[in-house]
Amino acid sequence: METAGEAVRVLYVGDRRGTGDFAEYVGDEDAFTVTRVDDAATALDRLESETFDCVVGDVADGFGLLDAVRDRWPDLPYVFVASEGDDVASEALERGATDYLQRRGDCDQRALFVTRVESAVVRRTADGLVGTLVTQESADDDYARIATELRENETYLRKLYRIASNTELSYEQKRRRLLELGRERLDVDVGFVSHIEGDTFEIVDAVGSHELLQPDRTAPLAETYCRKTTEDEGLLSVEDAESEGWLGDPAYETYGLGCYVGAKIFVNDALYGTLCFADRDPRDRSFSENEKIYVELISQWLRYEYEQIADERALREQNRRLEEFASVVSHDLRNPLNVARIYLSMAEDSGSEEDFEQVRCAHDRMEQLIQNLLMLARQGDALAGVTDHDLSAVVAETWENVETDDATCQVEDGVTVEADRERLQQLLENLFRNSIDHGGEAVTIRVGPLDGVDGFYVEDDGPGVPEDQRESVFEHGYSTVDGGTGLGLAIVRRIADAHDWTVSVGESDSGGARFEVEF
Known part of the structure; x- marks a missing residue:
């Protein structure tokens, strides 16, 4: 300025x-x-x-x-x-x-x-x-x-x-009081904070009596006043909707607001949503500069607090990952390292090829653990780019990167997945390896669409997952196979979470494991 x-x-x-x-x-x-x-x-x-x-x-x-x-x-x-x-x-x-x-x-x-x-x-x-x-x-x-x-x-x-x-006061209490204060300051009935995700408008918090402007209400963004707020350079203010050409607009027809003032809320330079104050009745004068500045100040405070919450959440997640890594380094890696030392000592005395083979197996397990850890450390939950992919094509490409032995894979066509392709391949690769590790070299794996909901399944004809263990298989460090890292399915869940998917495990028709990924 x-x-x-x-x-x-x-x-x-x-x-x-x-x-x-x-x-x-x-x-x-x-x-x-x-x-x-x-x-x-x-x-x-x-x-x-x-x-x-x-x-x-x-x-x-x-x-x-x-x-x-x-x-x-x-x-x-x-x-x-x-x-x-x-x-x-x-x-x-x-x-x-x-x-x-x-x-x-x-x-x-x-x-x-x-x-x-x-x-x-x-x-x-x-x-x-x-x-x-x-x-x-x-x-x-x-x-x-x-x-x-x-x-x-x-x-x-x-x-x-x-x-x-x-x-x-908690953050939620402060936000609610500031909405009440802004409503009082501007002499309007409604104050609300929205979150905008793509074309969807959702009210996060609200004060006032308007039945459609209440917490957790959602609507298409195109049917709201906030679509104009996000398009304008500064605040959007409407003093008299009828005289300003809003008749016939879907926002006016849906909400019937005679006056409105709204500001954008940014979090870490990305649009989060809007802060808005409105009333069914028009105003007899324009919103003054001081009133607009007041709305801007509240929106800046909301931005500031949202960023602190995001930073604190990221810090907690970082600390959780550090704990995971410390657990792997202190426990999971120590076990194969101790095995390698024992068999190396035995091999030095005996010269037995079997003892040397045990050392090689221990080293292979450590290498797999390290690779999984590096992937988690370098990529975390980041998505490089989300686009539409033909699932059968991604399955075919992933299958070529897995040591399949005599295992076979059958996949149904016609499934489109909106995903980061590399992360989707990692998810499929870990599920395939899980089936082969548990079901044996000749296991049959099937991939196809879920019935009635958006998503896909990956199932096999192996021994399956006992019902009392199905909630635990996605936890870090959990493995039922000797020499397993306990990270493969934890990575599957993390990739699913990064895409806002849910992943669960059940039983296939043949009694094997069936993993379902729902969008």
Whole structure:
């Protein structure tokens, strides 16, 4: 953003070394020119001699600097940065801070911090507009309305930050309270958060009485106002749907909303969904810039929180994988290594070929374990690209890569699978190897479509999986075959999960194992 065609001039005051410098965040933005100083005294000297559009106070004595700036420059936008763990939002805002941010060491706050600086300057612009109206229309009702709106804006901003910084509330509780607050701020009946996946629109959370705008309700995206929100560059606002050409639109026919304002929510730079406020009745005036900024601030907070949740989930998954790897290294690899050592010692004494063969088998098992581990470590749940594939063609190609001995494979045509081809091949290869390992060299494997649902099966005529073990076969380390790695079917489940498929095991007509993959 820019003011009067020039870059926004930011004075950044920071004396907390080793905690990450927010000045770098703003300095990376083309719309900002940043001057950095290390202490309050230097900052006050620079303010006396130069003009700035915003001050960022990131110092240990935060209130001392804030009070000094407010004494001399009461209208200058000021962003107060608090240390991690210091919950002083209310006091900072009451003492005159325009905006507030608390440091958090467990996340990247770049986008949120830039938004805080932007919103502080935008609100200064709005204050300037009021000053112009005072001069030109001091007796006009518009001034009274705008002045009242600005006072309301300050009140609701303080409420927003109190909710967002309340550590005693869960994320879901905060989200619900912010939806209620936004509905109150905009004087509308409905507030909701949506998740958009492809062409499907799903309401994640909602407040208000509209029967179709409730949590867990889904609809085609094409029949919602949110399709327009995702297409527009900024917010989408509709003050009077009938007069603005929405009659006959499927969204208006379905929901009957007379007014609407919606913002996009991004998570890690990918569209997650929308934040929206609406009412059946039209508004008698347009949504103001301050009202739109308020909606944007809530959407930015939602983005920030969603990203933290995603990061925490990824960290938990990473820790789980590390535990798996540690288990394999400490236990699964140790067993064949000990076997190899024992038989190598025996072979050195006896010279027996059978003893050397046991050493080779132990080494082969270790190699297979290492290959499976490397595949999990390098690829995890990542999908390179999901496209449509003819299952019979993928089966034929996979079969060539498996040591099949005298085993045979029969596959039905006409099954199309939307998948990452390489990961689909890995899934099939592991199922084929499982059948051969358990069913013997002459096992017969069949592949075909599921009845009544989208998906496919892979079954064999081997001994099958005992019913009391079917829930365990997909667990890491579980194997019923001597020398098995216990990772093959765990990898099958991970690949299925990455595609949002479900995989289960039952019994084939011949009494063998039947694995079903349902889309």
